[in-house]
Amino acid sequence: MALESNLRIDGARLWDSLMEMAKIGPGIRGGNNRQTLTAEDGEGRALFQKWCEEAGLEMGLDQMGTMFAKRAGTDPDALPVYVGSHLDTQPTGGKYDGILGVLGGLELIRTLNDLDIKTRHPIVVVNWTNEEGTRFAPAMMASGVFAGKFTQSWAYSREDADGVTMGEALENVGWRGKETVGDRQMHAMFELHIEQGPILEDEGKDIGVVTHGQGLKWIQITVTGTESHTGSTPMPMRKNAGLGMARITILVDDIALSHAPNAVGAIGHCDVYPNSRNIIPGRVVFTVDFRSPDLAVLEDMEARLRAGAKEICDKDGLGLEIEIVGGFDPITFDAGCVAAVRNAAERLGYAHRDLVSGAGHDACWINAVAPTSMIMCPCVDGLSHNEDEEISVEWATAGTDVLLHAVLETAEIVD
Ligand code: HGY
Ligand code: MN
Ligand code: MN
DSSP states (O other): OOOOTTOOOOHHHHHHHHHHHHTSSBOSSSSBOOOTTSHHHHHHHHHHHHHHHHTTOEEEEBTTOOEEEEEOOSOTTSOOEEEEEOOOOOTTBOSSTTHHHHHHHHHHHHHHHHHTOEESSOEEEEEOSOOSOSSSSSSSHHHHHHTTSSOHHHHHHOBOTTSOBHHHHHHHHTOOOSBOTTOOOOSEEEEEEEOOSSHHHHTTOSEEEEEEEOEEEEEEEEEEOOOOBTTTSOGGGOOOHHHHHHHHHHHHHHHHHHTTTTOEEEEEEEEEESOOTTBOOSEEEEEEEEEESOHHHHHHHHHHHHHHHHHHHHHHTOEEEEEEEEEEOOEEOOHHHHHHHHHHHHHHTOOEEEEEESSOOHHHHHTTTSOEEEEEEOOGGGOOSSTTOOOOHHHHHHHHHHHHHHHHHHHOEEO
């Protein structure tokens, strides 16, 4: 059976599943708060597991809690083609970031079942644990362990704001599997994801053919000063850690802008101690998020941050500690997988363009151990990591149609 342009998924069924999943771990403004390894994440996992069982898939679970739902191929020795993404969300996350990739993979399976299409290679739908890295840094944690970037014991030791370790949370939520992480061999992996940026919508494109992923550095900075009274401490006597953070915040912006237009930088996380209205902060802990498609630029940004932060803290008599808590180099996706995505978009008649992923994804790590690429669809106003994140059923359908065709080209239909 040849791959015909009329071979399409059921967009209405996909949309229903997205809306059903969105009811779990509701946010405060219509989005989702289903942070990794919380009870809400466990509920979302259970719903995904139920749907996979209804689709006749065999569920595997590894020691990082990653879920692998397998549809058998005709050749038991052929390595599977993997699809999927993540079901965990930001605390003020949207309904589609990650979820579209997992449920789009499930919709692909449902479509193959409806049409009784067999493939030589098995197909596996994955829900990677802790992609977001919000509760437990770093991001893309389970896929990072799978790709050998982090040890499992280090990942288990990572703590959330309440001092709970990732290993304890995994045990408590009851999703720690037995499978050794990284044992699975992949023929290829395709990840469908919303763009989380404005390019596709601005250019009227349905599909992003993702050729590269920009690199990322998460640099955690601790500035220490002296807690003292905000009223009675004379200004010259103060060692204000909060002021140090403010000066470094401006420095981060200046460094990123000096590498415009492709570099970006921001501070999204900060903890102020003791965080009392009338105590000068004695300690602040915050994370700088630098990104660029160019490794030399990333290295330059880190070097200038280290030098500039030291100058600021020395001048203000503040202590300074710097720790890298996450990151990966810019990546180039597999040319064969990228071509399969581009062929699919062309065959299906979807407007498409090559794209560099601005956000990090599990595919960025898996690209190190298997031929990998990504498919992106637009999102409204390029907004993501915001409860107002929105896509259209047409965009979701187009992305999943392309996923279906790219996977079938790779997994080989058997007549
Ligand atoms: O940080 C990222 O790029 C991803 O959303 N975890
Ligand atoms: Mn994501
Ligand atoms: Mn995200």
